[in-house]
Amino acid sequence: MSQNQIPVIVNGATGKMGREIVKAVAKEPDLILMGAIARNPEVQGKDAGEIAGLSEPLEVPITNQLEPMLGYVAGERQMLPGVMVDVTHPDVVYDNVRSAIAYGIRPVVGTTGLSPEQLRDLGDFAEKASTGCLVIPNFSIGMVLLQQAAVAASKYFDHVEIIELHHNQKADAPSGTAVQTAQMLAEMGKTYNQQQVEETEKIAGARGGLAEEGIRIHSIRLPGLIAHQEVIFGAPGQIYTLRHDTSDRTCYMPGVILAIRQVQKLKSLVYGLEKIL
Structure with a gap:
C-alpha cells in the first residue's frame, strides 16, 4: 500500500462482471484491491484473485460483510479515499450506495435498476456529504x-x-x-x-x-x-x-478503471460515462 494508491472494494466480486473488475484492478499500479464482497456462502474466505482466475492469489479473502469493509477502508488514512465498485443486484444497490457514501467511500455503480426517486435521493445525500458518486448504466x-x-x-x-x-x-x-x-x-x-x-x-x-x-x-x-x-x-x-x-466483458474495463480514478475528483453524483470522458 502507498499514499498514491486508490483502495478499491468490489461489491459483487464473484459475478461475471465482478471477476473481470478484480482482474482489471489488480493490473493497475495506482489501484489496490482492499475488499471483495459476495453473498455466495460457497466462496466465503476464498481468495478473490483465485476466484477471478488470476495465476497468483491477491491475498484478499471474499467476505459478505460490506459495512465492516467500508469502515476498514475509510480508516486507512494513509491512502487516497476509497472507492466501491458495485455490480450487485437492483434489490440491494440503493442501500449499498447509501452505506458507502455514509462512510466517505466513493461509489462507482454499474448495477442498473435505480429508480429516478432513488437517484435523486442518492444525489442529495452525496452532495450533502461532498462525496463523489458515479452511476454508469454502461461502461463501454x-x-x-x-x-x-x-x-x-x-x-x-x-x-x-x-x-x-x-x-x-x-x-x-x-x-x-x-x-x-x-x-x-x-x-x-x-x-x-x-x-x-x-x-x-x-x-x-x-x-x-x-x-x-x-x-x-x-x-x-x-x-x-x-x-x-x-x-x-x-x-x-x-x-x-x-x-x-459486446462479445466479452473486458470491453467494459477501460470505462471501469477510468470511473474509479475520476470519482476521486467529484463532490456529487454524476450519471453517465459520457460525463467523465
Whole structure:
C-alpha cells in the first residue's frame, strides 16, 4: 500500500462482471484491491484473485460483510479515499450506495435498476456529504459513441424505437442503458412516433414499453447474449440503424478503471460515462 494508491472494494466480486473488475484492478499500479464482497456462502474466505482466475492469489479473502469493509477502508488514512465498485443486484444497490457514501467511500455503480426517486435521493445525500458518486448504466466507450450518434440522428428523424438484448440472468428490464438512451433522445425537445393508426395489442406488451416522448423500448433475454442494443430510426424510404454488440466483458474495463480514478475528483453524483470522458 502507498499514499498514491486508490483502495478499491468490489461489491459483487464473484459475478461475471465482478471477476473481470478484480482482474482489471489488480493490473493497475495506482489501484489496490482492499475488499471483495459476495453473498455466495460457497466462496466465503476464498481468495478473490483465485476466484477471478488470476495465476497468483491477491491475498484478499471474499467476505459478505460490506459495512465492516467500508469502515476498514475509510480508516486507512494513509491512502487516497476509497472507492466501491458495485455490480450487485437492483434489490440491494440503493442501500449499498447509501452505506458507502455514509462512510466517505466513493461509489462507482454499474448495477442498473435505480429508480429516478432513488437517484435523486442518492444525489442529495452525496452532495450533502461532498462525496463523489458515479452511476454508469454502461461502461463501454462504444455505447457512448452509439448514444452520441443517436442524438445527432434525432435531429433528422421523427420515428425511433430501441431494442436491447441481454443474457437471461439480467434481473431488470429494460436495461439502464436503453432507458438512458431514451432519456437522451427525449432531451432533444421533440415527441417521436406520432401515431398513424389506432394500434391494438393482441398480446399485452407486444409493442414494447413506452418510455419518454413516445419512444418504445423492447427487451430480449436469451442465453448466449451478453449486452447488445439497437436504435432504429425510420423515415419515408429509409431506415437508419445503430447497433452496439459486446462479445466479452473486458470491453467494459477501460470505462471501469477510468470511473474509479475520476470519482476521486467529484463532490456529487454524476450519471453517465459520457460525463467523465
